[in-house]
Amino acid sequence: MNERLNRLANLPLRENLQGLAPYGAPQIDVPIQLNVNENTHPLPAEVHRAIVEEVSAAAVGLNRYPDREFTELRERLAAYLGHGLAAENVWAANGSNEVLQQILQAFGGPGRSVMGFPPTYSMYPLLASGTDTTYIPGVRSADYGLSAHDAAEQVKAAAPNIVLLCSPNNPTGTALGLDVVEAVYEAGRASNTVVIVDEAYAEFAHTGTPSALSLLPGRERLIVSRTMSKAFALAGARIGYLAAAPEISDAIRLVRLPYHLSAVTQATGNAALKHIDTLLANVEAIKVQRDRIVSELTRLGFTPASSDSNFVFFGGVKNTKAIWEGLLEAGVIIRDVGIPGHLRVTAGTEAETTAFLVRLEELLTQGVNNSPS
Template sequence: MTQNLDRLNALPLRDNLRGKSPYGAPQLDVAVALNTNENTHPVPADVHAAIVQEVTEAAWTLNRYPDREFTALREELARYLGHGLGSEHLWAANGSNEILQQLLQAFGGPGRSLLTFVPTYSMYPLLASGTDTAFIPGERAADFGLTPESAAEQVRRHGPDVVFLCSPNNPTGTALGQDVVTAVYEAGEEFSTVVVVDEAYAEFSHGGTPSALSLLEGRPRLVVSRTMSKAFALAGARLGYFAAAPEVADAVRLVRLPYHLSAVTQATALAALRHSASLLANVEDIKMQRDRIVDELKRMGLEPSESDSNFVFFGGMGDSRAVWEALLADGVLVRDVGIPGHLRVTAGTEEETSAFLESMERIASAR
């Protein structure tokens, strides 16, 4: 590793990339992998069959470039989201990470800045570095919450070109109130700040939790990012998308690579969207397992956060690394997010959740 690092440093790498580490959660061969917030339920049989059929049809024309505008896919995405959105409001890419990257390519870059509120999704600073956008780590309260007043004050203080708001937030799992989104947007008016609400886990929110999609009308610099990796169980397909004013989609057209969404990706996503009811049927079960984790961890004397996502962030451990290692010894892999005393666990199937809770029970009893 040291030799490889020396060779890397010998290259004419951009200064803002030196010393950086690539994103990556541990990929270990374990019985129960609950560390990357995947939907651990397999793709339903009817959806699998539909995807195979659509991809088979697409395979006959792979000698040709795909629809550069992925028109049918944007129409299906608009139909799924509702909120009066049309295909002109939608854009898609290879996962929501590419969506965020394209937005920074269009609205960030040299001499511009990105503000977000940490702790939050660990890819944000890496995306900033990759696009040569200055990264500003905003602050949250001691309980990791974010008030409209605090968020707006920090926007006025820093004057960022772009703000990322992760809701539900990763790793804490908590959703932001719409008052936070509107306060940030209004505070950014004088700087023409583009506000991106990253709703990767929105489908797992508790009932009654509003989406920032309802705030889009009349706000041309507001963007809502989503993904099909989580609720749709398509992490391996790589399909993310955003909803915004049509001119935002026009802006990212200036930076997208030619034909960036393959015909196979488009076919897969179309089949999934047309069978969304079948795929989303597992969401309620995942939410039930998530709430079960919260209740059981509280019973064990730990401190889980209430979650609007498909994972649970929990504290109350003196040595969280030792707990992580003890879980791993039992064949259960969770995420060490680098926050002392805290870990994050994905809500899996009932069997996977039981394996995690049984292991945690043994560990907690031995404390």
């Protein structure tokens, strides 16, 4: 690997990419994978059959380019989101990461900046580097919260071209109040700042948690990003999308690659969206396991954050390395997000959650967490 890195260093790589490592969690084949926030429930048989049938039908015409505007998919996504949205308000791409990349290609770039508030989704700085956009890290409070006043003041001071707000936030799992979004949007008025609210985990939020979709009317610089990877259990299909004013999609058309959504991808998304209720049936079960994890971690002496996502971020881990390795030895993998004293675990099925909790309590009984790593 060192030799490969040396050879890479000899290439005329752009300066802002030099020394960077690619994004990626460990891909280790173990029975219980709770490290990348996937929906661990398999696709319902009904949805699987529908996707197979629709993809099979699409395969007949694979000698032709797909619908460049993916019209049916946009119509179905708009209908799912509601809030008076129409197809012209929706854009889609190969995962929400590509959606965000296209936004940065359109509104970022050399001499421009994007602001995020770490700890947050670790892809944001990499997306900035990949589009040669300067990344400005904002500051959260000691408990990783973000108030409307603090966020707005930082946006006013930095005057970024783009702001990324992750809600529910990854890795902490907490949702932002709409007052934060409104304050940031107003703070960016003078600098004509585009504000993105990344709602990848919105379907897992506690009942009554509002979506930034409700703020879209009259705010042409506001974008809400979503994905079908999490709640829809379609991580392997790579379908992400956004909702915004129609002119946002017009801007992205200037940078998108021709026919970027394959006929197979469109068929998969359309088939899935015909079975929304079936696909989302597991969401409530996942939320039950998430809340169970929060309760049990508290009982065990850890400090889990209140979560509006399908994962739990928890502190009070004195020896993150030993806990992570001890779980892995038992066939359970969770995520070390690089924040001292903290780990993150995806809420899986009831059996997967039980296996995680049982093994974690065993490790505590063995004194694995008694000394710092």
